[in-house]
Amino acid sequence: MSLQKINEKKPLIHCITNYVVANFTANGLLTIGASPVMADAFEEVAEMTRIANALLLNIGTLNDRTVQSMLAAGKSANEHQVPIVLDPVGAGATAFRSQTTHTLLQQLKITLIRCNIGELAAIAGANWQAKGVDSGSGELDVVQTAKMIAKKYNCLVIVTGKEDVLTDGQQVEIIAGGHERITKITGSGCLLSAICAALLASSNEPFEDLAALLREYKQISLNAYASMGTF
């Protein structure tokens, strides 16, 4: 079970994430045995990343200052073999988010992109109508596009949605199930990205363990829905 590997390793996860989900992400990581640290000052991020076991870059409430910090942290991560998860929140919704996503992908070696379909479309330059930070609507061959992006950036790609897609550019895993109610909790995708970072810090078989994690996360959303009922 992939969450168990995290609990055994207890990795330190350096998160540069948005202020909407920072608390939820920190508590989520603590619950599974990881140690979160949120730090986004340019003066310290390279140093913080160096001692971390993984780096999370989430552009949900990016600004000019934190984009520079993301680049500095990312370069430190690459230098010290610290895996990076990129969550390109809202890529496609504004030019600033799309450009920042491209800059991060070009200047850094990213280990995993965790995104929704609209963000995938923005990364691929495909035609898509984003709706803020939600997925939006359009026509896209998700599997083919995800494979293409994984190959182009030599990284893993997870696209979450009604069906989750995981690919390394060759292998593809498709995970169905889950409950859409989870999209009613802000940051459920952001937290998943953080958990993926914790898993990359704890696993020797990232592809298999990420696939298992996605299945567990789908199941958790079903269990939560069952215990909660309607409101």
Next chain:
Amino acid sequence: MSLQKINEKKPLIHCITNYVVANFTANGLLTIGASPVMADAFEEVAEMTRIANALLLNIGTLNDRTVQSMLAAGKSANEHQVPIVLDPVGAGATAFRSQTTHTLLQQLKITLIRCNIGELAAIAGANWQAKGVDSGSGELDVVQTAKMIAKKYNCLVIVTGKEDVLTDGQQVEIIAGGHERITKITGSGCLLSAICAALLASSNEPFEDLAALLREYKQISLNAYASMGTF
């Protein structure tokens, strides 16, 4: 029922709000069927507002950077007929908050001001002793002052407190009831402002629907208190 209109429209609400209540606000908006997007970078706010159905400007943790973003977003909102709700958190507590509130009211066409009595007093230049971001104490004819401000800025005004006052400068609706315990949840007023933004994005009868919303919000605080008991 006004919340139902929001759930049917599913409006995208661009929130420039404070980091204390960002998560609570996002979850609150998701619960009623709206799509929140938090974005405060100067580089992107005009573009984000353009695709939104309403804009929320909340100065709770303002700084020089975000004030510029609020102005840019607000101008974009005015240009594209996107309604704006202003929540002047802590106006009157510091000169910076009072001045920023006046700047926003002078440079932008605001659709609705949602404030407490102390903030209303600050907008009106009345004598009042604010206590941080709480309402504080003093003597003020709330109804007359709210009407005056609504006329001056040609907007709707909601002043919440033991009794809520809603006015467009002519009509006045006064809503009593509710439970003061709701003031023990940080951001209950901020969330109401966000819900008002969602309603303005979804309603053709803003005055009537806002009055209904205020009655529902009072009732929700009573229901929550009844189900919670004391602690």
Next chain:
Amino acid sequence: MSLQKINEKKPLIHCITNYVVANFTANGLLTIGASPVMADAFEEVAEMTRIANALLLNIGTLNDRTVQSMLAAGKSANEHQVPIVLDPVGAGATAFRSQTTHTLLQQLKITLIRCNIGELAAIAGANWQAKGVDSGSGELDVVQTAKMIAKKYNCLVIVTGKEDVLTDGQQVEIIAGGHERITKITGSGCLLSAICAALLASSNEPFEDLAALLREYKQISLNAYASMGTF
């Protein structure tokens, strides 16, 4: 009972704190009868501190802008006899955090430092391996080091951990008990610092009341654990 003194005084607590725990801190302070206000703009912090009953400086997500605000707020606090609690989150983890902590301690008269063992070691310049914002590991005579720091800066020091240590440089109080599960809630230490600020604003016997507060906080973590069971 120390929390009762806070509820009677209802102090206004100006918090310059990190965005991970801002909501949790605000709700925690409201629950015990204090009024939180979060404000970190350089333009307003001196004015906000002047009307506050205590100032909390928490460097959890510091940046160059907010460090300047902390100094400005702190100087205003010193000028107006407003007590200051310093929570040096992650001191020792990065040079920026260690240096900022030293700057705050040198330029301001701090009333209470509330830290963990790793942060105490960083303040004392002792050899210690921090792990992000967690305590880390090493060898340190906590009581002697805390007394030394309390004397050096003429302040109270609380070091929390398996055993809490409170000292004014002469007297020492050691509080055992509690449950480590509380460390699984992000911000439990940050909230304690905020409650200490509220207590300093409400008490005429700070040493005795802080000791009582630490005992209550330990007890609360036990009660919460008992009511929660395992998961």
